[in-house]
Amino acid sequence: MKSILAAILAAGAAAFLLISPKTASQAASQSISACLEIIVPSLFAFSAVAIFLQKSGLYRVILKPFTLILSKILRTDEELCGVFLLANIGGYPVGITLLSALAAENRLSERDAARLMCCCFGSGPSFIIGIVGAGVFGSAAVGAAIFAACFLSSLLIAIFVRSRGEFVIKPAPKALAISSETFISSVMSAARAMFSVCVMVVGFSVIAAGLRQIGTNSLFEQLFSLMGCGENSGKIFPALLEITTIREISPTKNAVAICAGLLSCGGLCVFLQISALSRKIPLKSFLISRIFAAALSAGIAAIIMIFLPPLDIEVIASASESAVFSKNAILSLCTLAMSGILLCGSRLTDNPR
Numbered sequence: 001m002k003s004i005l006a007a008i009l010a011a012g013a014a015a016f017l018l019i020s021p022k023t024a025s026q027a028a029s030q031s032i033s034a035c036l037e038i039i040v041p042s043l044f045a046f047s048a049v050a051i052f053l054q055k056s057g058l059y060r061v062i063l064k065p066f067t068l069i070l071s072k073i074l075r076t077d078e079e080l081c082g083v084f085l086l087a088n089i090g091g092y093p094v095g096i097t098l099l100s101a102l103a104a105e106n107r108l109s110e111r112d113a114a115r116l117m118c119c120c121f122g123s124g125p126s127f128i129i130g131i132v133g134a135g136v137f138g139s140a141a142v143g144a145a146i147f148a149a150c151f152l153s154s155l156l157i158a159i160f161v162r163s164r165g166e167f168v169i170k171p172a173p174k175a176l177a178i179s180s181e182t183f184i185s186s187v188m189s190a191a192r193a194m195f196s197v198c199v200m201v202v203g204f205s206v207i208a209a210g211l212r213q214i215g216t217n218s219l220f221e222q223l224f225s226l227m228g229c230g231e232n233s234g235k236i237f238p239a240l241l242e243i244t245t246i247r248e249i250s251p252t253k254n255a256v257a258i259c260a261g262l263l264s265c266g267g268l269c270v271f272l273q274i275s276a277l278s279r280k281i282p283l284k285s286f287l288i289s290r291i292f293a294a295a296l297s298a299g300i301a302a303i304i305m306i307f308l309p310p311l312d313i314e315v316i317a318s319a320s321e322s323a324v325f326s327k328n329a330i331l332s333l334c335t336l337a338m339s340g341i342l343l344c345g346s347r348l349t350d351n352p353r
Helices: 002-021 021-056 064-074 078-090 094-102 112-116 125-134 138-163 178-213 216-228 230-241 243-248 255-264 268-277 284-306 313-320 329-350
Strands: none
Touching: 002 021, 002 329, 021 125, 021 178, 021 243, 021 255, 064 078, 078 094, 078 125, 078 138, 094 112, 094 178, 094 243, 094 268, 112 284, 125 138, 125 243, 138 255, 138 284, 178 230, 178 268, 216 230, 216 329, 230 243, 230 255, 230 268, 243 255, 255 284, 255 313, 268 284
8 A cells, every 4th residue: 555655646746847847946946045044054053062962971961950950840860851951952853863872872762762752852942033033023032932832842741751651761871972083973963964854855845846736735725724824824734744934924913823833743844854863763652742742832832922012913024025035155165064074974984994
């Protein structure tokens, strides 16, 4: 059955590329720009730092004040609390990368890693505050409110998951592994993760363009319109496919809750990226948890917005219409550097000394 479905989808994709090559090309071009201007700047550096902190063991020291408090709330090991914090402030790939590393070192069971994935998942504050808050709503405070809602949602899920059973992690090495080798391997791991993310974003942008051509977006727009999503009804399905399209959300009154829900969900493109990085960690519980996380985040965001000044929607809309993403040559250089790191890493692996 899977092979038949895969064949049908492949045939449909091939037909779309033959019939509408210009549409596919434009979608790929726009998504590459999104990678350069949004994903790499907001995720790459922090991913590298987060992985370095985990591999070196430094996060046990740097995050000590926060993990000490969090360990009392979650009643679990401080190191896992550090992973939780890094995962929820570092971007979607960070959580699965850190948990996979712990599982590969046989310090954490695959079952516990799967349970932790339900709460060790979140978009970074740089993306939420800088792109969603400032870009969509013209307000960093709104972005901070959305991030707070997503973080609190993860925390509530962490409390629930912990209540279902204790997490067991083997003791960490006492000595810190601070070396150039650790730094290089951390940067290379982050580069691999970013390359995977960017390739998937481009691919899903083309898929979304094909679905738009056959009217799928219109069907979901009607569905979300019936659910009271208003002006943003047609923008939710593309974001569920590929989350960076959330920047196209209109700043309506219910848009804050919609954005919080979408960001906690992550979307299909992110799910496939997580699957590619998960190794043998089962993801069934993680996928189910995204439904509850999205609902929690949307509800918490709606409550937080009651205490913030009302949004001037007309001013935000006019500002967003005139705003244009600047094409920064430095971002292109960062991407080239990331590619160079990957190539050098491949050569070192193929020709060990």
